Amino acid sequence: MKSRPPRLFVESPLKAGAIVQLTPAQAHYLGNVMRAGTGGRAALFNGRDGEWSAVIESIGKKTGLLRPAAQTREQEPEPENGIWLAFAPVKKTASRFIVEKATELGVTLLMPVLTARTQGRGINTERLRANAVEAAEQCGRLTVPRIVPPAALADLPGQWPAARRLLFLDESGKGAPIAEVLASMKTTMKGKTIQIGVLSGPEGGFSAAELDWLGKLPFSTATDLGRRILRAETAAIAALACCQALVGDWT
Amino acid sequence: MKSRPPRLFVESPLKAGAIVQLTPAQAHYLGNVMRAGTGGRAALFNGRDGEWSAVIESIGKKTGLLRPAAQTREQEPEPENGIWLAFAPVKKTASRFIVEKATELGVTLLMPVLTARTQGRGINTERLRANAVEAAEQCGRLTVPRIVPPAALADLPGQWPAARRLLFLDESGKGAPIAEVLASMKTTMKGKTIQIGVLSGPEGGFSAAELDWLGKLPFSTATDLGRRILRAETAAIAALACCQALVGDWT
Numbered sequence: 181m182k183s184r185p186p187r188l189f190v191e192s193p194l195k196a197g198a199i200v201q202l203t204p205a206q207a208h209y210l211g212n213v214m215r216a217g218t219g220g221r222a223a224l225f226n227g228r229d230g231e232w233s234a235v236i237e238s239i240g241k242k243t244g245l246l247r248p249a250a251q252t253r254e255q256e257p258e259p260e261n262g263i264w265l266a267f268a269p270v271k272k273t274a275s276r277f278i279v280e281k282a283t284e285l286g287v288t289l290l291m292p293v294l295t296a297r298t299q300g301r302g303i304n305t306e307r308l309r310a311n312a313v314e315a316a317e318q319c320g321r322l323t324v325p326r327i328v329p330p331a332a333l334a335d336l337p338g339q340w341p342a343a344r345r346l347l348f349l350d351e352s353g354k355g356a357p358i359a360e361v362l363a364s365m366k367t368t369m370k371g372k373t374i375q376i377g378v379l380s381g382p383e384g385g386f387s388a389a390e391l392d393w394l395g396k397l398p399f400s401t402a403t404d405l406g407r408r409i410l411r412a413e414t415a416a417i418a419a420l421a422c423c424q425a426l427v428g429d430w431t
Numbered sequence: 432m433k434s435r436p437p438r439l440f441v442e443s444p445l446k447a448g449a450i451v452q453l454t455p456a457q458a459h460y461l462g463n464v465m466r467a468g469t470g471g472r473a474a475l476f477n478g479r480d481g482e483w484s485a486v487i488e489s490i491g492k493k494t495g496l497l498r499p500a501a502q503t504r505e506q507e508p509e510p511e512n513g514i515w516l517a518f519a520p521v522k523k524t525a526s527r528f529i530v531e532k533a534t535e536l537g538v539t540l541l542m543p544v545l546t547a548r549t550q551g552r553g554i555n556t557e558r559l560r561a562n563a564v565e566a567a568e569q570c571g572r573l574t575v576p577r578i579v580p581p582a583a584l585a586d587l588p589g590q591w592p593a594a595r596r597l598l599f600l601d602e603s604g605k606g607a608p609i610a611e612v613l614a615s616m617k618t619t620m621k622g623k624t625i626q627i628g629v630l631s632g633p634e635g636g637f638s639a640a641e642l643d644w645l646g647k648l649p650f651s652t653a654t655d656l657g658r659r660i661l662r663a664e665t666a667a668i669a670a671l672a673c674c675q676a677l678v679g680d681w682t
Binding site: 281318320321358359360404405407408409411414417419420422424431 | 532536537570572608610611655657658659661675679680682
């Protein structure tokens with residue numbers, strides 16, 4: 181197997197003649213973990229200028245300078261039908277997992293949502309962003325999903341576009357099977373852009389009052405993932421996979 | 432929220448009049464972690480006798496005796512259309528994750544498969560089994576998926592029933608989209624039991640020779656999960672979710 185060059189997300193502009201300075205963590209990764217040296221190559225992207233093959237001009241323990249040499253991929257805008265994920269944060273590892281897998285699965289916006297049973301209210305958006313960057317580097321995306329600040333569930337309607345259908349994962353058994361929900365959207369929206377978001381609950385699920393309230397939102401659909409009790413992160417990822425497979429960019 | 436009683440998988444028979452002895456780990460979990468005491472309740476299942484509500488007769492640091500009091504659920508046989516997962520083992524945490532999520536997603540058989548690029552050849556089937564037991568306890572299943580001993584990829588055909596379609600996850604872009612594969616199976620198999628298995632590759636994917644060989648098996652279908660590079664465990668779980676949603680027990 182020909183291994184791919186290390187791939188890094190940077191903030192600076194990427195163009196011929198530019199010089200990109202690495203963060204200490206990136207320099208450590210490139211020099212110490214990947215053992216790349218001066219004259220070596222890395223792939224860079226910044227979410228705006230496509231992907232560039234860059235030459236390592238210098239690399240130290242905590243510093244590194246790279247020179248973008250050639251654009252290898254053109255930037256593509258985030259697709260209009262990019263999937264969103266609103267999720268009740270769970271324990272640290274599980275939240276990390278949700279962000280990482282959602283990024284791999286092409287989610288374009290992540291929204292932590294505080295519910296009655298949400299644990300870990302001290303949500304570290306910076307850490308979630310770092311998880312998303314790492315996953316974007318690994319999976320070949322040209323973008324990093326946007327992570328918006330945590331919102332209370334009650335404030336969700338104010339932040340949710342009316343045209344974007346919200347599939348909330350309802351463990352009570354009252355939701356429609358996810359394949360049915362997505363197939364029916366496909367029929368209704370024939371020829372139009374399908375905009376969709378998943379809302380996954382906390383460990384222990386949404387409260388009865390929350391489910392009731394969610395069910396009454398004009399843009400929501402109660403969605404069912406079978407009779408086994410899924411962990412919060414399993415439910416989120418499973419639902420996103422079904423969305424990509426049935427109405428997203430795996431089709 | 433009314434919390435569920437602790438739920439434990441045991442090997443002993445469950446019936447009125449029986450006494451069930453806990454393992455030291457179970458006694459620790461029940462007594463120290465869940466803080467259950469004598470006279471308290473736990474739910475027990477063994478994969479054969481349904482689920483029982485049991486009374487704690489005694490509980491110590493490393494020992495515990497429970498008395499099954501009433502059957503709360505009848506045993507259901509594993510469904511004929513239960514999904515199988517053959518997977519190239521990955522690093523410890525990721526393999527654990529695959530087994531845990533596959534169990535939650537209702538997989539009935541797990542088969543570690545050694546490929547050219549498989550890491551972690553020292554596969555601990557006992558540990559994987561423990562992961563599966565824990566996930567089965569948590570998700571409310573009445574069974575624990577079977578975990579068969581690791582097999583070389585070349586030996587897979589000898590162990591794979593000809594009637595069970597093998598969806599191998601092909602990152603080369605030559606596979607058909609998973610929703611298409613499953614929809615076409617549904618049409619072809621109309622009225623018959625759909626038996627399906629997913630085969631997920633190692634980090635770095637299958638080799639070109641392996642993909643070629645897999646594509647020629649009479650029971651296999653090259654299956655695609657889009658253009659982003661998914662981690663091995665993400666691909667496995669995403670594919671299983673699609674199978675349950677489209678032809679499995681979420682329908």
